Amino acid sequence: MADSHIEKLAALTEEIVACRMCTRLVDWREKIGKEKRASYKDWDYWAKPVPSFGDPDAPLVLLGLAPAAHGGNRTGRVFTGDPSASFLTAAMHEAGLANQPTSEHRDDGLILNGVYIGAAVRCVPPGDKPTPEEQRTCLPYLVKELKTLPNLKVILALGHIAFRATLQTLSDMAQERVRGKFLHGEVYRFGPELPMMIASYHPSPRNTNTGVLSMEALVKVLKQAKELSLS
Template sequence: MGPVERVDQLDHAVSQCRACRRLVNWREKVATEKRAAFRDQTYWGRAVPGFGPADARVLIVGLAPAAHGANRTGRMFTGDRSGDYLYAALHAVGLANQPTSTHIDDGLTLRGVRITAPVHCAPPDNKPTVTERDRCRKWLDIELRLLKPTLRSIVVLGGFGWQSLLPTLENNGWDIPRPRPKFGHGVEVDLGEIRLFGSYHVSQRNTSTGTLTPSMIEDVLRAAGSHAGLSVSSAAN
């Protein structure tokens, strides 16, 4: 791999990555066997790059692609219920042009927001290993370096992303408080140039049980967008 100096170069490099044998085998197995509902579709079956503009002011950090979501469609949080929830919230606060994300050519655009993950391949049982997370960290490291000139807010979805992100931020020159701040929904951490915002993950488990409601995720996205200087819609009455 040559030097990566632009976000489009990063996205291409990520999509070619085969560094984790277990994850490569799993994502390709899923792409071949498919889910019955999608048997007529061609699965992406590769590492999934980030999605959003190269000059994003807000970065959303998730966990990893879903086996029959992003691993099928090739775009982060696209084609599954977690994505339905996230993009509906982004649209509600004015940071996406439409509330749905069904396939890679559906016309969705994000306004000042980019979405990524610490692990770019779909893992079995949605559980990447620590070794896989650490091996994949180089991509997040490059992404933060490229976004640093414009980045002002980071929304972290869940504790896995939080634990993955903090050392990567430190590697890129941001001072992390000691002791390291703990993850929690609604937690905000000021790091000078940027501010971290914690949110429960938009997993089906969290959303179906009411652990995370639309208003909860919208409030976090609205706060992050506002801090970053983006135009966001006010909360509904």
């Protein structure tokens, strides 16, 4: 059936959004949702696992770390409503991967062009640091999801945790361990049966405000990922 992958992704999204497997993260996401940031006091926080977003027929996947406390955990859409989202979406727009340069809320009209965005961990972790066990617990969702995307050619891993999650997912797909060392802008090829991977620094304020990742460098790596995904 032509749209069976879309149905599978919808069922998987439902399963993810209902997940309560990591008790520490469930408590944290709900605590943030109740306490809120003063500037968002009128918001009804999402406070659940944040599903992926974008084009299910995309050849390119962008993978982040986890939702931000007052970004994805508030808005319910990955890379939406926080400084990392603003930086990434502006860069995606510049690279021709998004119809607009902003990502503010779920109904803001953002459409991704040939891109699907997910995260290694679906619930906001305290201090943006999921434990190794939480990463392992969430990984099967990513494996299932990436196996379901029919046209996947390139995964752009944003940051070290997404990079490791991608290697683990590709190892699962290959049924053998695949390895790589993180290097911004590096392209990793693992043979004709597996998607390629590119590494990038994460567009977090920690990186973008300190010069580790400039807008120019992010646009460059996004364009590189786009070209590879369309080749």
